[in-house]
Amino acid sequence: MRAALALLLLFMAGSPLSAQAFDLGKLLEERINQELEKRDKSRQQQSAPAQAAPAQPAPAGAQSAAASPPPARQKVDAAQIGFALFGDYSLEEENRIGRQIAGNLLGAARLVPDAALQRYVNEVGQWVAQHSGRPELSWRFGVLDSDAINAFAAPGGYIFVTRGLYRLLNSEAELAGVLGHEIAHVTQKHHLKLLKQSSLIGALGQAASNKVKDSDPAIQNLIGNGAEIMARGLDKEAEFEADRIGMVYAARAGYDPWGLPNVLQDMAALPAKDSRTSLLYKTHPHPADRLSALGAAVGDRMDNVRGKELSGRFYRLP
Amino acid sequence: MKNNVLTASTLALCLLAGTAAATPGTVLRDEKLYSQPSASAPAAASVSKGANITVLAKQGGWLRVTSGRTTGWIRLLSVRVGGGGLASVGVGDVVGAATTRSDPSKVVAVAGLRGLNDEELKGAQFNAEELARLDAMAVSQAQARSFAAAGGLASAQIRFLPKPQSSQPATSWEDN
Numbered sequence: 001m002r003a004a005l006a007l008l009l010l011f012m013a014g015s016p017l018s019a020q021a022f023d024l025g026k027l028l029e030e031r032i033n034q035e036l037e038k039r040d041k042s043r044q045q046q047s048a049p050a051q052a053a054p055a056q057p058a059p060a061g062a063q064s065a066a067a068s069p070p071p072a073r074q075k076v077d078a079a080q081i082g083f084a085l086f087g088d089y090s091l092e093e094e095n096r097i098g099r100q101i102a103g104n105l106l107g108a109a110r111l112v113p114d115a116a117l118q119r120y121v122n123e124v125g126q127w128v129a130q131h132s133g134r135p136e137l138s139w140r141f142g143v144l145d146s147d148a149i150n151a152f153a154a155p156g157g158y159i160f161v162t163r164g165l166y167r168l169l170n171s172e173a174e175l176a177g178v179l180g181h182e183i184a185h186v187t188q189k190h191h192l193k194l195l196k197q198s199s200l201i202g203a204l205g206q207a208a209s210n211k212v213k214d215s216d217p218a219i220q221n222l223i224g225n226g227a228e229i230m231a232r233g234l235d236k237e238a239e240f241e242a243d244r245i246g247m248v249y250a251a252r253a254g255y256d257p258w259g260l261p262n263v264l265q266d267m268a269a270l271p272a273k274d275s276r277t278s279l280l281y282k283t284h285p286h287p288a289d290r291l292s293a294l295g296a297a298v299g300d301r302m303d304n305v306r307g308k309e310l311s312g313r314f315y316r317l318p
Numbered sequence: 319m320k321n322n323v324l325t326a327s328t329l330a331l332c333l334l335a336g337t338a339a340a341t342p343g344t345v346l347r348d349e350k351l352y353s354q355p356s357a358s359a360p361a362a363a364s365v366s367k368g369a370n371i372t373v374l375a376k377q378g379g380w381l382r383v384t385s386g387r388t389t390g391w392i393r394l395l396s397v398r399v400g401g402g403g404l405a406s407v408g409v410g411d412v413v414g415a416a417t418t419r420s421d422p423s424k425v426v427a428v429a430g431l432r433g434l435n436d437e438e439l440k441g442a443q444f445n446a447e448e449l450a451r452l453d454a455m456a457v458s459q460a461q462a463r464s465f466a467a468a469g470g471l472a473s474a475q476i477r478f479l480p481k482p483q484s485s486q487p488a489t490s491w492e493d494n
Contacts, residue, residue: 099449106448108438118455126462131473140456148434158452162434172469215444226443231436244479254471258379261395269400279435288398292346295395296482300357302379305476310469 089155089192095138097195098156100219102140104227105152105160109144112163117143120315124172125159125179131252134187141179149267149276150283151178152230153185155192164276167317168266172310176253177260180246188245190238191229195222233283240285240293247294247302256307264291343383344403345369351390355380362390368404371397 089097111118118141125141137157144152149164159182161175169175185191223229243260251257268287270277284290345368350361355377365371365385371392375382380391381399398404457465466472 100444102452103444103446103449104442105439106452107445108442109434110445110448111451115455119457122455122457123462123465126457126459127466127471130459130462135459138456140452142452142455144434146434150434212444212446214446214449220444225440228436228440231439241481244481248476248478251476252474254466254474256378257476258394261379265394265399268398268402272402275433278433282436288346288402288404291395291398293482295346295393297479298393298395301477301479303357305474307474308469308471310471313469 088189094189094192095156096216096219097192097223098154098158100216101154101191101223101227101229102158102160103215104220104223105144105154105230106142108227109146109162112143112145114143114317117166117315117317121161121166121175121179124175125183128176128179128249128253128255129157129183131249132183132187137186139183147276148279149270149274150280151182153182153191154230155186155189157186159183159186163317168263170262170311170314171256171259172314173250173256173259173308174263175259175314176250176255177246177257178263180249180253181242181260182246183249184242184245185234185238188238188241190234190242194229194232194234231279231283236285236289240290240297243290243294244297247298251302251305251307254307256309257302257305259309261291261294264294341373341399342401343371343373343381343397343399345371345385345392346396346398346404349392349396351383351385351388351392353390355382355391359391363388365392370403373397373399 121141121143126139129135129137129139134157139157139159141159141161143166144160144162146162147164148162149168151159151161151165153159159179161178161182165178166175169178243264247257247260250259264287267277267280268291285293345365347367349365351363351365352359353362363385369385371383371385373381373383374389376394377391379394381394381397383390383392383397
């Protein structure tokens with residue numbers, strides 16, 4: 001995929017600027033069709049077991065290509081692909097992408113109907129986010145009505161934890177640690193980077209033209225089906241990085257830095273076959289690996305950090 | 319170490335209750351046991367990666383543990399609390415299965431459990447009403463500041479953590 005992108009950019013750099021805007025759509029379409037044909041061929045050649053168990057985490061694009069049937073030949077939206085290829089997403093684009101993902105996620109699980117809970121999580125989250133280096137985002141936090149144990153972040157500052165994960169928590173510092181991890185995914189733009197890697201495939205993918213109220217069809221086309229981007233997961237390094245950064249965000253906000261490590265300990269102790277963690281474990285490294293990686297980074301660096309646990313103020317679910 | 323089956327079934331309850339009393343644990347890296355919860359305290363002993371310990375108490379970023387005949391304090395992040403050992407989930411399945419057998423109340427794949435799996439995410443339809451509810455509950459920066467002040471939270475200067483040189487994982491977990 002990377003080679004294809006490089007080729008593509010090279011190709012376009014060669015064309016005169018004036019003609020570029022004009023021919024971009026056609027040019028991209030040709031290149032993409034070539035790529036798709038190549039992939040179809042290589043897929044036929046590959047044996048099934050080799051695909052089922054990749055030795056190394058494959059790039060997101062390759063994963064989705066392997067998982068979904070050959071994409072239907074849709075008309076390529078050049079503007080859409082262009083904005084995925086050139087430079088960074090603007091703040092407005094980031095917000096549009098995040099809003100679409102968040103709206104889809106809320107289609108899979110609604111918010112817990114408890115206004116006091118939702119307000120509390122927004123207060124803690126907004127305070128931690130003020131220490132994240134991107135305080136300008138419109139941060140929104142929600143507890144999803146699901147027994148699954150998981151948390152989600154979408155670009156633009158949308159953060160969700162499930163009721164199942166919330167129930168595992170024992171203090172405000174632990175909540176701050178979990179939210180810090182998710183906030184770090186947003187500040188590091190992990191999902192935007194994932195989208196950039198897979199955007200060529202996503203744009204051609206099978207995303208049904210979505211006629212749902214207030215849904216953004218162009219963005220939906222970019223992110224694939226529903227909220228599947230949330231089920232795809234990031235690479236391990238992105239998760240380890242979010243642990244390191246999330247722990248620091250919570251500590252900068254004045255919380256006990258050991259909130260996130262304590263939650264990881266509790267998750268590591270859950271029975272392996274617990275169905276509530278099946279998606280979490282599919283998309284995240286095992287908590288024991290996360291503890292180990294975080295421990296290697298922390299060492300003695302937090303020894304003199306004193307923060308508050310605030311277990312007394314923690315909002316407990318009825 | 320005690321019977322695996324017993325500890326695994328009681329462990330989650332112990333942890334949820336916030337008690338670290340006499341739960342098993344595994345050392346994740348070669349470490350020292352200190353006589354006090356501080357790296358400036360004298361080291362009581364050394365423990366090796368993979369060693370089984372018993373967790374007695376918790377204090378901040380430290381655990382008070384027993385390893386063999388020695389008791390001392392070890393860093394929280396150098397231990398995996400619980401019966402999972404260094405094993406990945408794949409290997410840990412044995413524990414999960416045993417738990418299910420020994421205690422029917424711990425069967426977790428219960429019908430009616432509202433999960434959130436990839437199929438549900440993939441098929442999700444944009445929900446504008448819930449998104450509007452989410453927007454309506456957002457908190458302003460000023461509100462967050464007064465919330466923090468009410469809890470006695472003060473911003474602190476803390477440096478980012480460096481990426482470790484070799485992030486050698488404790489377990490291999492390639493499939494996931």
